[in-house]
Amino acid sequence: MNDNNCDGLRIGVVGSGSWGTAIANLLALKGFSIDLWAFEKNIKEDIANFSENRIFLPGVKLSPNIHPSNDLKKVASGKDLLLLVVPSHVMRETANKISDFVTKDMTIVSASKGIENKTHLTMTGVLSEIFSNIPENLFAVLSGPSFASEVAKKIPTLVAVASKNQKTAELVQHAFATPYFRVYTSNDITGVELGGATKNVIAIAAGMADGLNFGLNTRAAIITRGLTEIRRLGLNLGANPRTFVGLAGVGDLILTCTGNLSRNYTVGKLLGEGKKIDDILSEMKMVAEGVKTAKSVYNLSQRIGVEMPISCEIYNILYNDISPKEAVHRLMTRELREELDEI
Known part of the structure; x- marks a missing residue:
C-alpha cells in the first residue's frame, strides 16, 4: 500500500520509549490499530493493564487501539507501514532481528535521530542496508521539533517527513496529520536526518553554557554557529541547504537547545555544573542521543575534512576529559575569520 488513502493501514511501531509511545498513541487516536513493540516486559504489561507507559511517558492515558507486545515478529509482520523508534545505537541490532519479517512492499519509517558510530550511516542508511529487499522509494524519515510529552498532550507541533519518493512522503504525511500535528513533506532524507542527529550535539553545548552560568548571548552564539556546522556537514554530504532553515534544521535545533525537556541539553547543563558524564548517564532513564552522536560527528567530520x-x-569533553571551561577558551581564542562560508 503506497497511496494517500490511509483507511485500513496496518501499522507497527518498534520502540516504546517516550517518542515511540507518543506517536503510536497519536496514530491510535486517529483510529489505527497499532502494534507496539516494547523491549521491557514491565512496559508491555503497564500499557496492557493500565493504558499508560509509566516509565517513559507517565501521566498520559493511552488509546485502547494500542496493542503492546514483546514479540518483534508479531509487531513487524504483515504491516503496510512500519516505524522504527529505537535508540540509534541499537537500530542495526533491532533491524537485523526483524529483517525476516519485512516485505518488499512495506513502507519503512525511521523516527530515530542519530549517526552510527562505526559506519557513520544515518538511520535510513542502516535500514536500507539491512532491508535490502525494500526499494529506496519506500523509506522515509520523520523529524522536527517535537518533544514527546507535548505531542502526547496535543500541543500544536510541526514536523517534516522526508522520502525520495513523493507518494511515500505523502502517505506518511496523511497518516500522521491531525489538527495538532502538522506534517510537511521533503525529498531531502540526508538533510533531514543530519539535522535531527547533529542538533543533539549542539544541544549539549547549549546546556553546558547554561550550566556554566553564561548568558543568553552565549546560547544565541552556540545555536547560530552550531547551525553553521550542521549546514557545512550537510552540504558536504549532498543535502539541500534549504533543509537547515526548516523544521528538521533550525526548528529542531532551537527546541533542543532551549527546552528543559531536552535530554541532551540536560546532559550539557550537568556537565557545565561539574558532573562527570558517566555519573550523568548512569542516572538517566532515557537515552541522550547526542553523547554517542558526538563521536560519530567528530570522526565523520575528520574523515571528510569538514570544520x-x-x-x-x-567530543573532547565527552571522550577526552577536557574541561568545559578549557573547551570554551579554545573556541573563543581560535584564529579570527570571516563569518560566512563560501558556500
Whole structure:
C-alpha cells in the first residue's frame, strides 16, 4: 500500500520509549490499530493493564487501539507501514532481528535521530542496508521539533517527513496529520536526518553554557554557529541547504537547545555544573542521543575534512576529559575569520 488513502493501514511501531509511545498513541487516536513493540516486559504489561507507559511517558492515558507486545515478529509482520523508534545505537541490532519479517512492499519509517558510530550511516542508511529487499522509494524519515510529552498532550507541533519518493512522503504525511500535528513533506532524507542527529550535539553545548552560568548571548552564539556546522556537514554530504532553515534544521535545533525537556541539553547543563558524564548517564532513564552522536560527528567530520569546532570540543569533553571551561577558551581564542562560508 503506497497511496494517500490511509483507511485500513496496518501499522507497527518498534520502540516504546517516550517518542515511540507518543506517536503510536497519536496514530491510535486517529483510529489505527497499532502494534507496539516494547523491549521491557514491565512496559508491555503497564500499557496492557493500565493504558499508560509509566516509565517513559507517565501521566498520559493511552488509546485502547494500542496493542503492546514483546514479540518483534508479531509487531513487524504483515504491516503496510512500519516505524522504527529505537535508540540509534541499537537500530542495526533491532533491524537485523526483524529483517525476516519485512516485505518488499512495506513502507519503512525511521523516527530515530542519530549517526552510527562505526559506519557513520544515518538511520535510513542502516535500514536500507539491512532491508535490502525494500526499494529506496519506500523509506522515509520523520523529524522536527517535537518533544514527546507535548505531542502526547496535543500541543500544536510541526514536523517534516522526508522520502525520495513523493507518494511515500505523502502517505506518511496523511497518516500522521491531525489538527495538532502538522506534517510537511521533503525529498531531502540526508538533510533531514543530519539535522535531527547533529542538533543533539549542539544541544549539549547549549546546556553546558547554561550550566556554566553564561548568558543568553552565549546560547544565541552556540545555536547560530552550531547551525553553521550542521549546514557545512550537510552540504558536504549532498543535502539541500534549504533543509537547515526548516523544521528538521533550525526548528529542531532551537527546541533542543532551549527546552528543559531536552535530554541532551540536560546532559550539557550537568556537565557545565561539574558532573562527570558517566555519573550523568548512569542516572538517566532515557537515552541522550547526542553523547554517542558526538563521536560519530567528530570522526565523520575528520574523515571528510569538514570544520566543526563546537562539535569537536563537545567530543573532547565527552571522550577526552577536557574541561568545559578549557573547551570554551579554545573556541573563543581560535584564529579570527570571516563569518560566512563560501558556500
